[in-house]
Amino acid sequence: MTLPRDDGYFMPAEWMPHSRCWMAWPCREALWGDRLEMAQDAYAEVANAIAQFEPVTMIANPQDVAEVSLRCGSGVGCLPIPHDDSWTRDTGPSFLANTQGELAGVAWRFNAWGQKYNEYEKDRQTATAILEHLGLPVFAADMVLEGGAIHVDGEGSLLTSEQCLLNPNRNPDLTRSKIEEKLRAYLGVETIIWLNEGLIDDETDGHVDNLACFAAPGIVLALSSDDPSDENYTALQENIDRLRGAVDAKGRSLEVIEVPQPDRMNDDHGRRLSRSYINFYIANGGIIMPSFEDAQDARAYEIIADAFPNRSVVTVAANDIAFGGGGIHCITQQQPLV
Structure with a gap:
């Protein structure tokens, strides 16, 4: 089987131009419960914020x-x-591009974040359905992976976490080296930078889009805590140390910009919500950033606005999304413009 790298495909950085953003309408009552309508309102607000900068398509059950x-x-x-x-x-595709201006996508295997939900057969088909609707080539990957577990700089470097990709509930038969081999083959990357643990009580088992992201080649935004008594402090500090010691695919040491985490907020069962300012979406000319009615909102806004001086930063209240287990980046998927 031909692999994307063999055909010259790679995953562009999120700050490259988009033709559209893809989202999906909240519908799992077992997840949202009596918060479903509030979640739907929040998704609609995110969609309209992004639509100021680029087209948005919301997929919905018929x-x-x-x-x-x-x-x-x-x-x-x-x-x-x-x-x-x-x-x-x-659940959507990881879109790819090549130097000939062609677009394709990877449809990863999906198992509901390590089988945390029983019903996910439709979600397993979502990536292929979107790509077939667009008439694009589909590279069906033989590995379980969620898009929130990776972040790329478009120049050969990829961020991920050991807690997620090495978790036995994803690919128990794959070693670290085999996983790296598949990331290189399907995404056209060269260097994989491994963080360690994610946020406590994170249902995704440490998705990197809560922890760190590239703001530009050689520049990374990383979630941090200055409170040693905070339950996320040790993991976040280790991740920052790893980033500061890393070298990217172009041989650059990374500039790491710390972004403070919001204060603890619990869900209805007493578990800490996975709230992170890193979980934003980069749109054409804009940043759609979560706000949490938190004391750190203003400082996080300043840091992210400084990191993207040529983009307008728009904040959207995201607590209602966090109650479902994710953030703004988790509910969006960019389609590159080629």
Whole structure:
């Protein structure tokens, strides 16, 4: 089977131009419970914020299309595609491009974050359904992976975490070296920079899009804590130390910009919500950033605005999304413009 790297494909950085953003309408009542409508309102707000900068398509179960169109408004497109959940970063395709201006996508195997939910058969088909709708080549990967577990700089470097990709609930038969081999083959990267642990009580088992992301080649934003008594302090500090000791695919040492984490907020079961300012979306000319009604909101805004001086930073209240287990980056998937 031909692999993307063999055909010259690679995963572009998120700050490269997009033709569209893909999202999915919240629908899993077992997850959201009586917060479902609030989650839907939050998704609609995110979609309309992104639509200020680039086209947005919200996929919806066929029976929900009319409601989605009404609640999101005319600025957001809607496409009927059956799905089980609403985390397009993880269930949608990882889009690829090549130097000939061609687009394709990887459809990773999906197992509901290590089988944390029983019903995910529709989500397993989401990436392929989007790519087939677009008429793009589909590279079906033989590895379980969610898009929130990786972040690339478009120049050969990739961030991920050991807690997630080496977790036996994903690919128990794959060694670290075999996983690295597949990341290189499917995403066209060369250097994999491994962080260690993610946030406590993170249902995704340490997705990197809560921990760190490239802001530009050689520059990384990383979530941090200055409170040694905080339960995330040790893990976040180790991740920052690893980043400061890393070298990217171009031989550069990384400039690491720390972003403070918000204060603890619990879900209805007493578990800490995985809230992170790193979990933002880079749009054409804009940043769609989460806010949490938290004391750190203003400082985080300043840091992210300074890191992206040529983009307008728009904040969207994201606590209602966090109650579902993720953030703004988790519910979006960029389609590159080629």
